[in-house]
Amino acid sequence: MKLTLASLITLVAGITVVADYFVAAPVINHAASTFTQWSVMLSAFSTALGGVNLLAVHKKRLSQRSANWGLSVILLASMVAWLVIGLSLGTESSVYKFIWDNVYSSLSSTLFALNAFFIASAAYRSFRVKGIDTLILLVTACAVMLGRTGLGEAYRMPEIADWLIRVPNTAGMRGITIGGALGAISVSARVILGLERGYAGERRSGGSYQ
Amino acid sequence: MRQLIELCALFSMLLIAVIYGRDYSRTGTMPIRRLPALDSVDEAVGRTTEMGRPVHFTTGTGGMVADTFAAFAVLEYLAKKTAQYECALIVSNADPVVHPITENIVRAAYHAQGKPESFKPSNIRYHSDSMLAYVSGVWGIMEREKVAANIMMGYFFAESLLLSEGGVRTGAFQIAGTASTPQLPFLVAACDQTLIGEELFAAGAYLTEDPVRIGALMAQDTAKIASIGVILLGALAATVVSQI
Known part of the structure; x- marks a missing residue:
């Protein structure tokens, strides 16, 4: 019953939103807009559920004194402190902004900066020549990198690099994008029509023509 | 006009998915x-x-x-x-x-x-x-x-x-x-x-080898082949027009 109801809601909401693109009828346009607003509200409600899950997982770790339970204490204390400051003083308060700028933003920037080193280490592993594919990858990557340096300019490398990015790279990317878009249409159609119900926890997902 | 073409393409994909899905249910050949x-x-x-x-x-x-x-x-x-x-x-x-x-x-x-x-x-x-x-x-x-x-x-x-x-x-x-x-x-x-x-x-x-999913995948592939055909035709037409 629960699954049928979920599928019915998905069908009605999905078809309305798709019809909104094809039909210029005020009733459908308004209904589609309402469904979109509801999805935002549901998403906000789910955030609270996510918070509850986080609390439950770390509370359990604390009560069982699991390994590294001290980290759970830090997480829960930060979570509660952040919530209390935000609710009592407001998100525009100087305390809230101080923590945001000096703790959250600093930690985020540090973590994000690691990408630079990770790109280098991933590239080093990928560029080891193991066959014709990796050889092409290595030569192409070197040409593009040289094209972005002053040394490369002496050997017309920028032109070669631009051509590599503009022609073969764009062609490949567009091929992947078209394939991905068709795949997305196919999956979305199955979800809307209730043929893909694994997400709802159905034991045997998918439908049957038999 | 554009939206009508898109709608027709969408329904064609659904139809192809059903045809291929039924075909797989009958033959059981994994394509x-x-x-x-x-x-x-x-x-x-x-x-x-x-x-x-x-x-x-x-x-x-x-x-x-x-x-x-x-x-x-x-x-x-x-x-x-x-x-x-x-x-x-x-x-x-x-x-x-x-x-x-x-x-x-x-x-x-x-x-x-x-x-x-x-x-x-x-x-x-x-x-x-x-x-x-x-x-x-x-x-x-x-x-x-x-x-x-x-x-x-x-x-x-x-x-x-x-x-x-x-x-x-x-x-x-x-x-x-x-x-x-x-x-x-x-x-x-x-x-x-x-x-x-x-x-x-x-x-x-x-x-999963689920017939519905396999049918949809075949429809996806058919649409991809059709897209390649349209792109090639477009490129050919643009080349011919530019030469005139």
Whole structure:
């Protein structure tokens, strides 16, 4: 019953939103807009559920004194402190902004900066020549990198690099994008029509023509 | 006019999907080429079982998009395998809407395998909808719980390289899949196996051999061939016109 109801809601909401693109009828346009607003509200409600899950997982770790339970204490204390400051003083308060700028933003920037080193280490592993594919990858990557340096300019490398990015790279990317878009249409159609119900926890997902 | 053409194309795809689906139901001939990345899911579960370590799965920060729905099919298959071999499965989520769905999928898979007692809700974890907090949480799991396999399927943003390099550091066997073109190079570089673009959307059909999914996949391929034809015709027409 629960699954049928979920599928019915998905069908009605999905078809309305798709019809909104094809039909210029005020009733459908308004209904589609309402469904979109509801999805935002549901998403906000789910955030609270996510918070509850986080609390439950770390509370359990604390009560069982699991390994590294001290980290759970830090997480829960930060979570509660952040919530209390935000609710009592407001998100525009100087305390809230101080923590945001000096703790959250600093930690985020540090973590994000690691990408630079990770790109280098991933590239080093990928560029080891193991066959014709990796050889092409290595030569192409070197040409593009040289094209972005002053040394490369002496050997017309920028032109070669631009051509590599503009022609073969764009062609490949567009091929992947078209394939991905068709795949997305196919999956979305199955979800809307209730043929893909694994997400709802159905034991045997998918439908049957038999 | 444009919308009418698009609507016709959509209905044609649906019709082709039904025709191919029925055909597969009748003949039972699997029309999909081998996808090594999906074949290696079994290898990943086998490896983690032998090592007595958990397998980790995540869908990225993309939220409820088509890539994530395609990833659910892989999660369903993976959960059934981990239940069968009694290997721990940890699922990390960055989207609060995706979180209860993954929990539902894993729970249903464990029930389907007759092992409801092995399902641990605390192994399905929501970290944060903030990308870098989520990455920190996943790194923590990889390091502390020594995951032996890391499977990343869905829509990824800048976290793709951070997560996959985290997996490399812990020596995990890594399988990734996404249709996000800016992130594909990073995943290909850092992971052992990668599903590229549309291959992710073929995962459900490939793993379950479900006639509906196979029909949809064949419709997808037919639409791709038609798109290539239209592009070639357009290029030819543009070339001819430019020469006149």
